[in-house]
Amino acid sequence: MSFGTPSVTTVLGAEDIQRAVTRIAHEVVERSKGAADLVLLGIPTRGVPLAQRLAERLAAIDPAFDPATAVGELDVTMYRDDLHRNPTRALGVTHLPAAGIDGKIVVLVDDVLYSGRTIRAALDAISGLGRPRAVRLACLVDRGHRELPIRPDFVGKNLPTSTSERVQVRLTEVDGGADSVSIRGRADDAGRDGAEQ
Amino acid sequence: MKHLLAAHDLSLDEAILILDTASQMAATQSREIKKLPTLRGRTVVNLFFEDSTRTRISFETAAKRLSADVINFSAKGSSVSKGESLKDTALTLHAMGADAVVVRHWASGAPYQLAHAGWLDAAVLNAGDGTHAHPTQALLDAFTIRRHLVGRRGGRRGGRHGGAGGDGVGADLKGLRIAIVGDVLHSRVARSNVRLLHTLGAEVTLVAPPTLLPIGIEAWPCATSYDLDETLARWHPDAVMMLRVQRERMSGGAGAFFPSPLEYARRYGLDQRRLALLPEHAIVLHPGPMNRGLEISAAAADSPRSVIVEQVANGVAVRMAALYLLLAGGSSAEGTL
């Protein structure tokens, strides 16, 4: 346990993140044998720009994939199981592609996978929106400590952490500046920001 | 953000938060599955001391779409025939474990008392009290106006998501002109709308005969006019809201506020001719229920400019937003929404 200023360790820099997204894009295409019927749904806040970047990579790999019609946003606030434990959360936008998700392969995109509860809420949200053929999960970082039987299909980096640490993701589109993923080692830090999971 | 008692209590940011939340709620209501699990396990009581099927159903729908349990309590009694006291009713609801009480009451100030008297600690939503306030009506009116008109004359842009803010999300109503026509004196809808529209940056003109404008209205943040034709022709409102007129007010003998329904309709009714004076983009609102042929002609009510039916749908979304914002989060913060 450290005292004084919290220790901050950068575990992924901008280039690492870029490579990770590219690799995930290839894995996604490989797994679904092409990009047809794929729909990416980014989970706010930082899952949204990640989904957009992933979509651009997919389009570069398979021109049949059109980011304009196959990317959306899925706000899970109304399906969370911890609403009552926190101050009221503002709702985010849910925006599906015009063709919907019935029969599609939906890939949920989020920055950090932790307890799995956000994804559980996302699955509930999806059940109210349509019936995909399959739902897969892509995350930039898996930091372990699952509380539910949820596992990712595509991972940028596996990052073992202790529960006392906080994982902070910074993306240019949301935070300005350079992309980074860092770990803060302060033991008693109880605050939550959008990136900590 | 514990209660929603009056539009007067809402800051600009709070008002926009409710409207934006209502946008997201409205989006869910166009899906096949309209139900969300968000308020599962919460109990919402509709406590109506005044008959109102429409508003009650709207709140009931809103609560049920969020998976809350709904109990309808139709309380008897009036200023003349006293039923069970407000206090005893409140204590009963507290014992029953109500998380939120939606209250409509004939006495101005009753929701305020419920919220502050210490009889219960549920969230209190005012569904209309006497001639004082009807905040959710004003919110759904503002929501409807924003949806149709933002982008016309300014309005703050740049929603939270940095996008087009389609639907007006993130925006206020700055620069818009709204005319509210009818019995202002007895109207809680008018009071709440004047307050909320002002907070959102719109300009309001109240149009009514002198007998139906209250003493003290000079202190309100709006203009007044006795002449509907002049207001429509010269001021070019972007939206016209017609208030319901009660026929009883015209037949009270010496105390009648207006000589006859016919004279009222002639001077203050929205008919085809007046409809044509409106700018092309202008919309027509009415809180309902309408007196077709009195304050609004059938043609005006059914015209393409009328958004009256849409107001009803928006009412559900706005009430879902209000219930969400009051009930979903932890009860750490005190005060009214």
Added chain:
Amino acid sequence: MPAYLLKDVSPLGESPVDVLLADGVIGALGAPGTVDAPAGAVVVDAAEHVLLPGLVDLHTHLREPGREDTETVESGTRAAAAGGFTAVHAMANTSPVADTAGVVEQVWRLGQEAGWVDVHPVGAVTVGLDGERLSELGAMAESKARVRVFSDDGKCVHDPVLMRRALEYVKAFDGVVAQHAQEPRLTEGAQMHEGIVSAQIGLAGWPAVAEEAIIARDVLLAEHVGSRLHVCHLSTRGSVEIVRWAKARGIDVTAEVTPHHLVLTDELARGYDPAFKVNPPLRTADDVAAVREGLADGTIDIVATDHAPHAREDKDCEWGAAAFGMTGLETALGVVQQTMVDTGRLTWADVARVLSAAPARIGRIDEHHGRPIAVGEPANLVLVDPAATRAVDGGAQQTASANTPFQGRELPGRVVATFLRGRATVLGGTPVPAEGAG
């Protein structure tokens, strides 16, 4: 009944003297140390205290007969004594209404038996307060209650012909009609003062003109028939100006203001707390300023409490369902001291005038009450400690009801002792029941 020697007391706030009360009158009065106390006399150290003639309330609601759940003659007069009063006029809107000799004699007798103050029943102007025909004013005047003040208070004598008849008729026995000025048609369903606040908070308004128009009519009627008129609980600037004009014309009109109208405004209605619901309603700050000026310059002759006790369930509810009225017997002197004496608008001698001498004269009981503090006068007196302060607690008052707008408010002054014909009804700030009294 023991004698009382009040030492070092300031009569009407003037230089200290010793005063001896014996055999029901002021027996002796002299420089401090020069008055001997007879054996058995109770000596009261009254240094820094003010001695006033016992207060006289021209406008109280004792609620008996009919609403003994809210107040009885016994509890109400005990509250009056605690507030420094030695005489009260009990309004007629009881159940049954005090419109016959029988009812007024009953109330008078109850007052006698309780023994706290002299109760002078007010007779209703119209039968059943219906405003349709005169009640037997003469019979009430001749009864043991010797009624001289007549009022339909609670309601207005609004019919102009009826008011004319009443004003004329009472001349025969030196009576006075005390009008509750409220044009009923202009105030149907009214809840509070009609103004900026009522428009904002959505409560039906009670316009000032509904009071002023009646007063204007009544002073002209009184002038025309040569009768005297008393205006109850005047509350607006316009009313003060009309009375001032009438007096300048030589019209025999007197006017009263309540303590609450001297200090509270309609802004208090914003919280919808029925503790502030009263008739006539609390008005604007400008009206409060006007009635204070009127009281200071004599346009308003007296302060009267309009003490109106109400059951808890009639105040612990929505504003629209709540009863109008506030208790006031035990807070009147403190409010007058706070708003008028401590601010320099009135002296203690003025207080004696507006709370004792003038109401006694209007009610024609000035042979016994509101007398000068001099040897030989009846010992109807109140001893006040002006330096003490207390926080008002509605539930702790002597009155049987708790509805007060001053809950929690710090008021100056404390009634230390009240004497009714030389007998202490209050001593050491506490009521003292009469021997053998009911």
